Amino acid sequence: MQEPLIFDGHNDLLLRLHQRDISAGKDGFQGSGGRHIDLEKARTGGFGGGLFAIYVPGEQGLSRDMDEMMASSYDLPLPPQVSWETASKVALSQASYLINLERDGALKICRSTKDIQDCMTSGMMAAVMHMEGAEAIDPDFHTLDVLYEAGLRSLGPVWSRPTIFANGVPFRFPSTPDIGPGLTEDGIRLVHKCNDLGVMLDLSHLNEAGFWDVAKISTKPLVATHSNAYALCPHSRNLTDRQLHAIRDSDGMVGLNFAVAFLRPDGRMVEDTPISTMLDHLDYLIEQLGEDRVGMGSDFDGAVVPGEIKTIAGLPNLRLAMREHGYDDALIRKLCHQNWLRVLDLTWT
Numbered sequence: 405m406q407e408p409l410i411f412d413g414h415n416d417l418l419l420r421l422h423q424r425d426i427s428a429g430k431d432g433f434q435g436s437g438g439r440h441i442d443l444e445k446a447r448t449g450g451f452g453g454g455l456f457a458i459y460v461p462g463e464q465g466l467s468r469d470m471d472e473m474m475a476s477s478y479d480l481p482l483p484p485q486v487s488w489e490t491a492s493k494v495a496l497s498q499a500s501y502l503i504n505l506e507r508d509g510a511l512k513i514c515r516s517t518k519d520i521q522d523c524m525t526s527g528m529m530a531a532v533m534h535m536e537g538a539e540a541i542d543p544d545f546h547t548l549d550v551l552y553e554a555g556l557r558s559l560g561p562v563w564s565r566p567t568i569f570a571n572g573v574p575f576r577f578p579s580t581p582d583i584g585p586g587l588t589e590d591g592i593r594l595v596h597k598c599n600d601l602g603v604m605l606d607l608s609h610l611n612e613a614g615f616w617d618v619a620k621i622s623t624k625p626l627v628a629t630h631s632n633a634y635a636l637c638p639h640s641r642n643l644t645d646r647q648l649h650a651i652r653d654s655d656g657m658v659g660l661n662f663a664v665a666f667l668r669p670d671g672r673m674v675e676d677t678p679i680s681t682m683l684d685h686l687d688y689l690i691e692q693l694g695e696d697r698v699g700m701g702s703d704f705d706g707a708v709v710p711g712e713i714k715t716i717a718g719l720p721n722l723r724l725a726m727r728e729h730g731y732d733d734a735l736i737r738k739l740c741h742q743n744w745l746r747v748l749d750l751t752w753t
Contacts, residue, residue: 409524410719411741412454413629413659413699414534414608416706417441418498419459428501434510440704440715443510446529449719452741453511453523453530455558455629457706458498460491460539462565470708473575473665473673480575482565486539492547495540499554502533513555517749524741532748534629537563537572537609543590545597552601557752558629559598560606561591561614569594570614577671579640581647586613592621599623604751607631608641608661608701615647624751625656630701632658632666633688641666648692657747658689659701662709677710679725686726686739695735699743 420439426432436444445451462483472478506513511529514520523530533555535541541548541559548556562572569591571584587595595618598605607615608628619626628651634642643651643658651658661667664677667685689698702709704716712721726736 406450406720408737408740409450409452410700411452411744413701414455414457415441415704416457416459418456418501420705421501422498428505445715445717449716451716451719455532455534456502457534457536458495459536460486460494462486470673478577482574485566488542491539515555517745532557534558536560538567538569558604558606560609561594563609571611572609573611573640576640578638581640582612584611587617595622602752619650625747626651626654627656627747628658630659630661630703632661632685636685636688637666637669637671639666639671652693652697657697657699657743659699660685662702663707664710673708675708675711679710679712683729695738696743699739
């Protein structure tokens with residue numbers, strides 16, 4: 405069950421490389437030494453590529469106590485806003501890792517859906533440069549212009565902490581995403597700039613007020629690269645039915661987040677979470693959005709994922725579960741990669 409290839413809406417490989425959790429060479433990503441993602445696991449799992457996130461960790465670190473996320477409720481403190489001076493250095497470092505992996509022939513940075521399709525045909529891993537949290541973007545957009553030329557084609561205005569553009573949601577359960585104010589004036593300008601460039605806006609970490617601001621002013625489909633259904637898991641990170649319907653009406657899409665705390669009805673960070681819980685979310689998202697607007701947004705290398713999958717080498721287990729659940733070949737192809745290609749094509753052209 406290595407086919408169809410999976411194109412994924414979110415991973416944190418570049419953060420792993422930046423933090424030296426793995427190496428970029430033969431003993432790391434380019435071999436079998438990665439945590440969730442490396443080239444050998446990709447071949448085993450039928451992983452065609454996806455959005456590779458540039459993410460700036462906080463200067464004081466993230467207080468994400470796993471014991472706390474095992475409780476019946478939690479509200480984890482977030483690190484403070486990161487300065488542009490700090491963030492831009494980290495972002496350029498992570499972009500450089502991706503560029504050098506391309507130079508080494510390990511993957512290709514894709515700037516068009518044709519690039520992605522060519523990679524999937526040839527067996528080359530397709531990488532879209534993405535930014536999770538826009539701390540590294542200055543209000544004059546000089547950094548954005550430079551990163552765009554380097555291949556940046558997707559951007560989330562926030563991770564959970566605030567930026568000069570917007571506010572995110574904390575790791576809070578149970579909680580709605582209706583937390584804090586919407587876009588700033590700079591945030592409104594950022595939406596227009598991304599629309600003009602053809603950079604996809606990712607709404608996965610944005611709070612509800614910011615979501616509705618983007619929905620009001622953006623001319624492009626609304627996309628949440630790695631989010632789940634609030635109706636099944638009442639976590640601040642998940643999307644309400646009203647948000648899902650706005651995404652549907654814009655012809656956008658949602659990538660299923662594999663992170664167990666955003667899947668489980670109890671919001672707990674427990675690896676022993678069955679694939680059937682993922683299928684519950686897929687069923688619900690398809691019901692609310694339609695089968696053309698749902699894909700994968702794993703959060704590999706940035707989250708605890710179900711033990712039945714564990715790494716990208718375990719993706720055949722997900723395909724098999726979808727088939728046994730009753731999804732036909734056409735729907736599985738859409739969920740695995742066709743829907744991502746569809747929405748990226750709408751956004752980039």
